[in-house]
Amino acid sequence: MSDSPQLSLIIAVYNGEKFLSTFFDSIKNQHLSHVELIVVNDGSTDGSADIIERYAQQFSDFTVLNQENGGVSAARNTGLAVARGQYVAFPDIDDVIYPGMYNRLLEIALQNDLDVATCNGTYIYDDGRPAKKIFPSDRLSSTGVLEGPVWLEMALRSRKFLHVTWLNIYRHDFIKEHGFRFEPGLRHQDIPWTTELLLTAKRVQYVDEALYDYLIHSASVSHTPGTDDTRMRSSRHYMKILEMLNDINRRYPEQVKRVPSCHWQIAKEGLGILHSINNIEDPAKKREITQELFDRGIWSMIWKNARGFKLRWRLGRRYFRLKKIIS
Template identity: 60%
Template sequence: MFSSLPQLSIVVAIYNGEMFLSRFFNSLKSIKLNNWELILVNDGSRDNSLKILQEWKERFPQVTIIDQENQGVSVARNVGFNVSKGQYIVFPDIDDVIHPNMYDRMINIAKNDNLDILTCNGNYVYADGRPSRPIFPSNRLRSTGVLTGPQWLEMALNSKKFLHVTWLNIYRREFLLTHGYYFEPGLHHQDIPWTTEALLTAKRVKYIDERYYDYFIHSGSVSHATPNDTIHVRTIHNYMKILEMLDAINQKYKDVTQNINACYWQIAKEGLGIIHSIDSIQSIEVKKQMVKEFFDRGIWSLIWKNAKNFRLRWRLGRRYFKLKRILNS
């Protein structure tokens, strides 16, 4: 029987995106896929984004525009997810470009292999003119057959080149609904715990080393803004929360994660990133406050517990005494 439900829901969070929207929509116009819906969540934009969304609405077959007060990308994605109807769902970013064959190709594979999650490759594209390069180097991650989620997560993390992102993935919507997944409100880099937990519970996943997505790196990107003390503090707080979430995920799925050392390694690795951010703070007083919170909140103990090999502990040990000197200064 023919189903009127869309094959794919494309959920897009928009905040002050007027300079990117025309290019993004033009890439959507070129996609080779029938029967899909577009859900646009305007997250309190202060520019002309909402006007542009309304101008483009008639150019796509099934469009839902939701206008809300600014609550962050996680809430915007959750709102879009809640009204989606597609068999599969994706979460692209507005400052990137989707290749015409991406979703048609991925849905065909996902359907044929009955996948919960399918991941493809993409390109880093630089606004300053540097040559583009693949997000996942082919010599580190190659196309797979059908794997369990934990098998792929272990393989991907062990490559040391894996990026926790949602926009290279297509998800079976029923899989996400069954597990009650949602994006953590107010959390930057929420893709890290999201991707980890989704893969730990997925039964059938696959990776194809085919590049269908251009991820643009530019000065307007939040992830690549020039850091100052305020940004460092925000990053530290976000990653402290991420480490706590990853630890909770490891405990929740202990029967699986206890056999995947990489699940513990990634906590220690992200912990080293927190220490680097602390070291980059210019204000001595702010730095001291962050070090105090780092220890008082138990983040140091969490990182040390998850550093399972000698090299990681040696790297952490060197930094421990430096942190203590800051705290006692």
């Protein structure tokens, strides 16, 4: 096989024995001729290692990296450091990848020298709700080649854009040129990743073809009722995300002028933090996290990035409630 595969799939695995066989079979069904698989076993304690070893014999270019558990960001960074492909992708092991997905994305990426090629997907619910497109076609349709900021503004303005890595492939040299890495230990790290990446990309194309099923498990952590502690953790993760987004906006002022929705998304994610705080029941914990919101300058950041009377009115009502909590 060539020393430079067309595509590197960087696969983070943590206790994935329930999903790995189906996942690897879906990659085999892609019928990719120039692909390398980099599997990062992120400290799994179940039978994942045995399944990985079994499938390693079924691919011609398959690397296994074992490390202590550090989370998905650390695992992706480990894989990215050794990837050799012209393009890289970060599929999740518990989702379904359609047979033609990567060939289709490679087709448009190679033909048009793209920094990012992206497609649509489908939400699949395990509780019986009907499937639906991630990006509704009436909000986002297929594009030609666009500059990254143009696509980002279009996507954010649709109010249906999902900050994810798994619907995309990325030109590896572009990632290396900018030194992009995932933030270790941060949940929803895809939000700052995709924002900065699209602000700097020169050539992006989107095809409205649903080639990936995103499985929403009713029993997953993100879809089960939270506790005060999980709400506090979530609030802190999103505070960090807002700080990162704010830093990104400062680093790329000219691009952000073309993407006013970069300000909107800070205010939008900030409203999510306020919602989490409002649902904390323990008065001492609610007071602690509210004080942190002000001490870290998060409230000021949210307010400064809010645009429009309606959003500022919603935030203004919450300001007095928050001040009452810490008074």
